[in-house]
Amino acid sequence: MAIIQLPKDFQWGVATAAYQIEGAYNEDGRGLSIWDTFSHTPGKVRNGDNGDIACDSYHRYKEDIKLMKELGVDIYRFSISWPRIFPTGRGPVNSKGLEFYHHFVDELIANGIEPMCTLYHWDLPQSLQDIGGWANREVVEAFVEYSTFIFKEFNGKIKKWITINEPWCISFLSNYEGKHAPGNHNLQLAVTISHHLLLAHGKAVKAFRNLGIEGEIGYAPNVEWIEPFSSKQEDQDACHRGMGIFIEWFFDPVFKGKYPDFMLDWFEQNGAVPEIQEGDMQMISQPIDFVGINFYTGSVGRYNKEAGLLEVEKINIGYQTTDIGWNIYPEGFYKVLNKINNQYGNIPIYITENGACYNDEVINGRVKDEGRIEYLKQHLTSIRRSIETGVNIKGYFAWSLLDNFEWAEGYDMRFGLVHINFHTLERTKKDSYYWYKKIVRNRWFEI
Numbered sequence: 001m002a003i004i005q006l007p008k009d010f011q012w013g014v015a016t017a018a019y020q021i022e023g024a025y026n027e028d029g030r031g032l033s034i035w036d037t038f039s040h041t042p043g044k045v046r047n048g049d050n051g052d053i054a055c056d057s058y059h060r061y062k063e064d065i066k067l068m069k070e071l072g073v074d075i076y077r078f079s080i081s082w083p084r085i086f087p088t089g090r091g092p093v094n095s096k097g098l099e100f101y102h103h104f105v106d107e108l109i110a111n112g113i114e115p116m117c118t119l120y121h122w123d124l125p126q127s128l129q130d131i132g133g134w135a136n137r138e139v140v141e142a143f144v145e146y147s148t149f150i151f152k153e154f155n156g157k158i159k160k161w162i163t164i165n166e167p168w169c170i171s172f173l174s175n176y177e178g179k180h181a182p183g184n185h186n187l188q189l190a191v192t193i194s195h196h197l198l199l200a201h202g203k204a205v206k207a208f209r210n211l212g213i214e215g216e217i218g219y220a221p222n223v224e225w226i227e228p229f230s231s232k233q234e235d236q237d238a239c240h241r242g243m244g245i246f247i248e249w250f251f252d253p254v255f256k257g258k259y260p261d262f263m264l265d266w267f268e269q270n271g272a273v274p275e276i277q278e279g280d281m282q283m284i285s286q287p288i289d290f291v292g293i294n295f296y297t298g299s300v301g302r303y304n305k306e307a308g309l310l311e312v313e314k315i316n317i318g319y320q321t322t323d324i325g326w327n328i329y330p331e332g333f334y335k336v337l338n339k340i341n342n343q344y345g346n347i348p349i350y351i352t353e354n355g356a357c358y359n360d361e362v363i364n365g366r367v368k369d370e371g372r373i374e375y376l377k378q379h380l381t382s383i384r385r386s387i388e389t390g391v392n393i394k395g396y397f398a399w400s401l402l403d404n405f406e407w408a409e410g411y412d413m414r415f416g417l418v419h420i421n422f423h424t425l426e427r428t429k430k431d432s433y434y435w436y437k438k439i440v441r442n443r444w445f446e447i
């Protein structure tokens with residue numbers, strides 16, 4: 001057995017997102033989001049699930065904060081629902097929605113838990129989608145207005161800010177693959193949206209600096225590791241593209257002020273180019289204070305001309321998988337963290353999401369989720385290895401505090417440290433909750 005120790009000043013947290021846990025979708029003046037529309041469209045979400053009620057955290061947030069308090073976490077990553085603040089995306093403020101988030105943040109602080117706020121975690125106001133959504137540069141301006149309002153409202157209370165969560169999911173998964181809201185299938189649209197998301201991020205950072213808001217700001221891309229099947233150049237190049245759409249495409253503009261040529265060329269060969277205007281790249285590359293990294297899985301990849309847009313085939317070589325079918329690949333976590341560190345400098349990193357889907361149920365009042373504990377051990381070990389290699393990792397957020405609405409997979413796929421009975425909304429602490437509580441307290445574990 002080996003003892004794995006995390007630094008004393010390492011921040012321990014848990015993460016959620018508004019649409020996945022709040023419910024109260026039409027309460028107290030909240031406007032509709034694209035996920036209300038998408039989840040209410042037959043065939044889009046497993047079992048026809050939607051976020052109308054979810055974990056009912058809008059009403060039960062004090063109970064959830066008590067769970068965090070007992071867990072002993074230092075920090076809680078949550079998102080603000082844009083349509084709960086601006087029901088049509090811009091214009092009149094919904095005072096009840098704003099009041100909810102003030103009460104929520106005050107309760108966190110009163111319980112000694114630092115708030116980390118994600119401004120955009122996929123729930124675009126439907127009214128903005130009706131004018132083209134992120135494909136329309138007007139929506140970039142609306143995001144800056146929304147962000148500026150929130151910065152001013154919570155200045156001094158919230159000191160860690162994330163602009164955009166997982167821009168790959170918002171652009172390519174949602175507008176090329178069509179798997180998430182709004183469910184389009186158009187590469188040019190996806191590339192245009194990816195550019196506008198980065199522009200929105202940069203403009204929000206600029207506003208944050210100009211307003212003199214207290215604290216730190218970053219964004220939270222999701223990344224995967226794809227190990228080349230062989231040293232053949234075609235396999236290496238295929239995996240470079242497969243990772244490039246997550247890493248270089250969303251990191252180079254922010255940290256180097258330009259898109260990576262190998263991805264620009266590939267998209268252009270497929271008929272898509274980002275619509276870059278004068279000053280955009282300078283705005284996008286506003287210096288940030290940290291980068292949030294969301295990591296779940298990796299795979300082995302090889303060149304295959306028939307394997308979709310990037311011609312990289314992810315092959316199953318027998319890795320164990322979680323209940324959502326994703327490979328368990330902690331080695332890839334170590335590799336991707338070191339790749340980012342080597343390519344973009346020793347930028348402070350928060351692991352803003354990492355966790356495992358295991359759908360264990362409550363039996364005699366207990367949830368024995370050993371698989372999740374093992375996954376967390378392996379991935380926290382990769383974090384320790386990365387820190388010892390020189391990666392500046394400041395903290396870790398387990399995804400997620402609660403079982404919740406896992407987007408197109410609905411409620412069947414459970415990532416929580418706390419089990420939710422979605423009929424009664426009863427919360428049950430899983431074995432992994434007690435394990436994580438011990439790690440947060442001791443800052444070491446055996447593997």
Ligand SMILES: CCOCCOc1ccc(-c2cn(C[C@@H]3NC[C@@H](O)[C@H]3O)nn2)cc1
Binds near residue numbers: 017020166177353
């Ligand atoms: C192109 C292949 O298409 C198949 C499906 O492709 C994906 C890829 C990735 C995901 C995915 C889901 N999550 C977890 C969430 N992160 C944010 C938070 O809200 C969690 O709920 N991360 N990535 C889903 C589907």
